[in-house]
Amino acid sequence: MANMRVALFITCFNDTLFPETGRATVGVLERLGHEVVFPEAQTCCGQMHFNTGYQREAIPLVRRFVEIFEPYDAVVAPSGSCVGMVRDLYPMAADLAEDDDLARRIEDLAPKVFELSEFLVKRLGVTDVGAYYPHRVTYHPTCHSLRMLKVGEAPLELLRNVRGMDLVELGEAEQCCGFGGTFAVKNAETSAAMLGDKIRRVLDTEAEVCAAGDNSCLMHIGGGLRRLQAGVDTVHLAEILHSTEER
Amino acid sequence: MTPKTKPPDAFSPGQTPTFEVSARESLRDAQLRRNLGKATQTIRRKRTVAVEEMPDWEELREAGRALKERTLRHLDKYLLQLEESVTRAGGVVHWARDADEANRIIAGIAREKGAEEVVKVKSIATDETKLNEHLEAQGIHAFETDLAELIIQLAGENSSHILVPAIHKNRAEIRELFLRELDVEELSDEPKDLTNAARLYLRKKFLGAKVGISGANFAVAETGTVSVVESEGNGRMCTTLPPVLVTLMGIEKIIPAWRDFEIFMQLLPRSSTAERMNPYTSFWTGVSGEAGDGPQEFHLVLLDNGRTDVLADEIGRQTLNCIRCSACLNVCPVYERTGGHAYNSVYPGPIGAILTPQLVGIGKPGSDSLPYASSLCGACYQVCPVKINIPEVLVHLRGKVVRHKQDKGTLRQKLDPENAAMQAMARTFSDPKLYERAQRLARVGQLPFARGGRITSLPGRLAGWTAVRDLKPIPEQSFREWWKEERG
Ligand code: SF4
Numbered sequence: 139m140a141n142m143r144v145a146l147f148i149t150c151f152n153d154t155l156f157p158e159t160g161r162a163t164v165g166v167l168e169r170l171g172h173e174v175v176f177p178e179a180q181t182c183c184g185q186m187h188f189n190t191g192y193q194r195e196a197i198p199l200v201r202r203f204v205e206i207f208e209p210y211d212a213v214v215a216p217s218g219s220c221v222g223m224v225r226d227l228y229p230m231a232a233d234l235a236e237d238d239d240l241a242r243r244i245e246d247l248a249p250k251v252f253e254l255s256e257f258l259v260k261r262l263g264v265t266d267v268g269a270y271y272p273h274r275v276t277y278h279p280t281c282h283s284l285r286m287l288k289v290g291e292a293p294l295e296l297l298r299n300v301r302g303m304d305l306v307e308l309g310e311a312e313q314c315c316g317f318g319g320t321f322a323v324k325n326a327e328t329s330a331a332m333l334g335d336k337i338r339r340v341l342d343t344e345a346e347v348c349a350a351g352d353n354s355c356l357m358h359i360g361g362g363l364r365r366l367q368a369g370v371d372t373v374h375l376a377e378i379l380h381s382t383e384e385r
Numbered sequence: 386m387t388p389k390t391k392p393p394d395a396f397s398p399g400q401t402p403t404f405e406v407s408a409r410e411s412l413r414d415a416q417l418r419r420n421l422g423k424a425t426q427t428i429r430r431k432r433t434v435a436v437e438e439m440p441d442w443e444e445l446r447e448a449g450r451a452l453k454e455r456t457l458r459h460l461d462k463y464l465l466q467l468e469e470s471v472t473r474a475g476g477v478v479h480w481a482r483d484a485d486e487a488n489r490i491i492a493g494i495a496r497e498k499g500a501e502e503v504v505k506v507k508s509i510a511t512d513e514t515k516l517n518e519h520l521e522a523q524g525i526h527a528f529e530t531d532l533a534e535l536i537i538q539l540a541g542e543n544s545s546h547i548l549v550p551a552i553h554k555n556r557a558e559i560r561e562l563f564l565r566e567l568d569v570e571e572l573s574d575e576p577k578d579l580t581n582a583a584r585l586y587l588r589k590k591f592l593g594a595k596v597g598i599s600g601a602n603f604a605v606a607e608t609g610t611v612s613v614v615e616s617e618g619n620g621r622m623c624t625t626l627p628p629v630l631v632t633l634m635g636i637e638k639i640i641p642a643w644r645d646f647e648i649f650m651q652l653l654p655r656s657s658t659a660e661r662m663n664p665y666t667s668f669w670t671g672v673s674g675e676a677g678d679g680p681q682e683f684h685l686v687l688l689d690n691g692r693t694d695v696l697a698d699e700i701g702r703q704t705l706n707c708i709r710c711s712a713c714l715n716v717c718p719v720y721e722r723t724g725g726h727a728y729n730s731v732y733p734g735p736i737g738a739i740l741t742p743q744l745v746g747i748g749k750p751g752s753d754s755l756p757y758a759s760s761l762c763g764a765c766y767q768v769c770p771v772k773i774n775i776p777e778v779l780v781h782l783r784g785k786v787v788r789h790k791q792d793k794g795t796l797r798q799k800l801d802p803e804n805a806a807m808q809a810m811a812r813t814f815s816d817p818k819l820y821e822r823a824q825r826l827a828r829v830g831q832l833p834f835a836r837g838g839r840i841t842s843l844p845g846r847l848a849g850w851t852a853v854r855d856l857k858p859i860p861e862q863s864f865r866e867w868w869k870e871e872r873g
Contacts, residue, residue, distance in 0.1 A: 150814065153864045154824050155857060160864035176868050182814040187807060189761060189780055191787030195811035202815065227780065230700070234784070285763035314718045318760025325758065326849030328408050331418075331722040332760070333853065361854030364839060 143173045145210035149220045150182035156353045162380035163216045163254055166267055177206050185223035190320045193234055200231045204243050212261065213251045216376045218283030218351050221253045226286050253283055254376055255351055259292035265299055270383040272302035276345040278359065280352040281314050293351055293375055300378060306343045317358040333362045340370060351375045389541025394729050395741050396484070396513050401729040401751030404758040408727040417553050417724055424552050425721045431659035432712060439655070448648050450772040453706035456641055457696060463606040463639050464687065470609030474671020476683040483690050484514035490686050491516060491598065491631050495525050498629055500595040506613060506620035507531035508600025509547060509709065510633045510688055512731040527598065528590045530619040532583050539566040545725030545733060547711040548657050553724050587619065597627035601634040602708070603649065607642045610670045611685065614653060618665050630680035635688050637705040649708060652770035656710035691744035700781040704739050706771040713765035713775060719758055728755060735765035739778040747789045756782035802846070828859045
């Protein structure tokens, strides 16, 4: 695959809370020979507003996103759920705004927006990024990557090619961890009950690291693990893929 | 048996608690959690097997969705055709705008026949209209004949699952209930013995009842045939033994032609009970007439009760595709933890979370909380045999709930701190300058809460997060700051 110019959609969440994931995403893409650009005007895709019901408030954010990212051939984000917002829910936002022009532009843009693992595997056809990560790792397939984006096996294919790594299967892996955005606060008790079961499955694997493609779910799972002093880390997929023998 | 009143739900007059509040209680019940976890995991696993052996499952789902959507587009035409077909076959069709009208029609028929007792086969539509309570008030007692419905009727509880209304109860609990309520001396907790006790009790009721009441899974516009799909055979008895049969059916249950069963009879049993075929499927067309076997009088009550409003909503209308298989409940991680009662609705789980608020109308705190009873994980959409995009409808309804509060809510709702916070954040995200400043402020603002690299307690609404989770402190440098430094 010829080298590409890729726009990084960092997501406001990673920008603020998990900059290391952004740096790793840039690192992996550049190591594969692609040029990464970071449109600095970007802020938030509007997912939290939209999914919580503040949809009129999300419309200006949708417009901004489209304006900022439509000039690029490929947009990549280290987050399944923000990409899911753009691909699955932006059309609904355009409908709500009763803006046909916006709807058309979204239709053009949406297929060019990728979650990192699907970009690597499905768009670039790469499954071995030359990573080295000498740890016992279990992988939680986040719901939006799995069911909205249908990334399927892509993240696992990448992980299986990481050298030095002991990848262990997570039981009931496809069950939601209970994050769900504002759900974790609005229905905190139910979210906690789901988290409890997820943590039990993670601990069953005896892994040192629980990985996923979405830091929001990882913040939730990791927050629970830390509260329990469980001694299990949570690490974003991008950081594992970025890790090499040299560093 | 002494009549017991069920607790109120979203379809009762007055207010019901929100999902958050009711869920809290269910989540603490260890026995309930275990009963539900076991039951849903078992049925989930079985469903996967039953579905995976079908090479054309996805095509079937698509056919089911397309057929339902086409039917709903021409609902007016098909309903009139159904009325004509049923009338031709000797039945009587009644139109009920709402629950009250439906109940009055049915009670009127029972009174006219001098019935003091009626037998019922499980019908969620009659739970929706509160028919039993309405009949009881007129001195007519309705006996539920579905085993699980009987159990919850005896216990004075609400159903907690569409298909297995007593899923929250285990064998030991049922044994105790039967010993108390059914006049039996000795009883083990073996399913066989429990069923037998119920059978003996119900047999008398079947033979004595003058009126049987049923719901319907499908009604064929072309022929006027009504169908009930079930597992126990009690439905067959309800629809054949009493001389008068009354069926209450939501208007969306209609299918155009007899051959359309081909699709649904494959989709429904596999999705609901994970069977290739369900044990009993009854079809009847009008009255039995000369043959004498079956009802001499048949009434079909067509219920709207909010359905035409659902139909008017472009995104919401797919909700009416539902064939009540309950697959979405069985895979729902929220339902699995809270059970059905937390929804305070005769329709619990994912389908309840989208159907109930639409049927009763936006603007009621209890049912308005239901679209939020989901992490939007999408497991429901993946299994739904008629491809209802439940997460999409959930998000759509959340939008309606918020817009209703903002535009028509009380002053207090308008001044809601969540609303204020969301407005402020939306403004911040609209301008990179404001956004970058907010990032810096948050970093400073968190300082009082960060201890030893962790945030373990937060005030106000965010306390829900830190009750069970630490929060990672905001790092020194944002990604964009790094980018500017390194690449800018
Ligand atoms: S919404 Fe779909 S999965 Fe749920 S009960 Fe209805 S048909 Fe079944």
